[in-house]
Amino acid sequence: MIIGRIIKLVSNHYTVLLSDGTRVEALAMGKVRLDKAPIAGDFVKVEELGEHWVIQSIEPRLNELSRPAIANIDQALIMMSTVRPRFASGLVDRLIFLVSLAQIKPVLFVTKMDLIEDDDPVHELIADYRQAGYQVFEFGKDRPVTDLETLFKDKVSVLTGNSGVGKSTLLNRIDSALKIRTQETSEALGRGKHTTTHTELHELYGGWIADTPGFSSLDFSGVDPLELSQSIPDFQIEEPCRFRDCIHQNEPGCAIKEAVKQGKVSTIRYENYLEVLEVIEKERA
Numbered sequence: 188m189i190i191g192r193i194i195k196l197v198s199n200h201y202t203v204l205l206s207d208g209t210r211v212e213a214l215a216m217g218k219v220r221l222d223k224a225p226i227a228g229d230f231v232k233v234e235e236l237g238e239h240w241v242i243q244s245i246e247p248r249l250n251e252l253s254r255p256a257i258a259n260i261d262q263a264l265i266m267m268s269t270v271r272p273r274f275a276s277g278l279v280d281r282l283i284f285l286v287s288l289a290q291i292k293p294v295l296f297v298t299k300m301d302l303i304e305d306d307d308p309v310h311e312l313i314a315d316y317r318q319a320g321y322q323v324f325e326f327g328k329d330r331p332v333t334d335l336e337t338l339f340k341d342k343v344s345v346l347t348g349n350s351g352v353g354k355s356t357l358l359n360r361i362d363s364a365l366k367i368r369t370q371e372t373s374e375a376l377g378r379g380k381h382t383t384t385h386t387e388l389h390e391l392y393g394g395w396i397a398d399t400p401g402f403s404s405l406d407f408s409g410v411d412p413l414e415l416s417q418s419i420p421d422f423q424i425e426e427p428c429r430f431r432d433c434i435h436q437n438e439p440g441c442a443i444k445e446a447v448k449q450g451k452v453s454t455i456r457y458e459n460y461l462e463v464l465e466v467i468e469k470e471r472a
């Protein structure tokens with residue numbers, strides 16, 4: 188049995204990269220699929236059976252995301268455009284929350300900087316994320332793509348964000364040999380068309396990056412509020428709340444609420460967090 192890594196998944200056809208560098212097409216056996224379906228990024232045991240390669244088992248995952256479905260990654264690049272579609276901090280923050288829950292580092296990629304004026308409110312939003320300690324990269328048609336080598340080198344990254352923000356476009360700009368299909372330039376509706384339909388890992392700067400399809404909804408069902416509150420990077424402050432299991436909602440002596448008042452924690456992130464809490468609580472009721 189040989190160990191390989193799933194680098195592409197289209198319906199139930201897997202492309203597995205073997206340790207000697209060869210790529211094989213493999214199928215997942217019924218028992219593997221029933222147990223827990225293999226996803227992109229998985230390390231798997233494969234075997235050549237007659238004319239087919241077959242995935243026999245999945246190695247334990249270091250971490251995983253469900254939307255997009257991908258495993259064993261070092262960082263998530265959360266992409267949002269300034270306009271077309273319009274920058275939505277609610278969506279960016281939900282992605283930050285889900286990625287952080289999976290113990291994966293979030294990095295922000297803002298695209299289409301060429302389409303906004305200098306006084307556009309998006310500039311303030313970007314400053315707010317930087318102030319909170321997030322790494323933010325800005326991209327636009329009018330600027331060269333640079334400084335990404337250190338970010339990508341030897342790492343496995345996943346590029347996520349809603350449809351039409353420019354995920355595939357950026358990968359093509361970094362490496363024109365990739366030739367990934369992107370949307371036509373006529374974006375009359377201002378929203379995406381789900382051009383990318385499967386998750387695929389591409390080799391870049393000695394690391395791997397996964398282009399993923401845009402999504403239409405994000406799922407917080409089954410998320411534990413305390414776990415969520417404790418995984419959000421913005422909420423890692425020194426001052427403790429009065430209660431150890433504080434979820435920073437209505438509890439007295441909450442250090443996060445105080446920090447928000449004092450401008451030490453982003454009001455935007457805090458409000459988006461409260462909204463997600465409400466969604467979780469409604470589902471539980």
Ligand SMILES: Nc1nc2c(ncn2[C@@H]2O[C@H](COP(=O)(O)OP(=O)(O)OP(=O)(O)O)[C@@H](O)[C@H]2O)c(=O)[nH]1
Nearest residue numbers: 299327351352353354355356369370381382383401
């Ligand atoms: N002006 C401008 N247009 C951009 C930029 N980045 C991407 N676009 C355009 O945005 C559109 C959507 O880009 P895609 O790369 O297909 O978007 P995607 O995120 O891969 O979308 P899905 O595959 O549907 O999830 C294309 O028409 C791109 O030319 C940018 O920085 N500036």
Ligand SMILES: [Mg+2]
Nearest residue numbers: 354355382383
């Ligand atoms: Mg795409």
Ligand SMILES: [Zn+2]
Nearest residue numbers: 428433435441
């Ligand atoms: Zn608190």
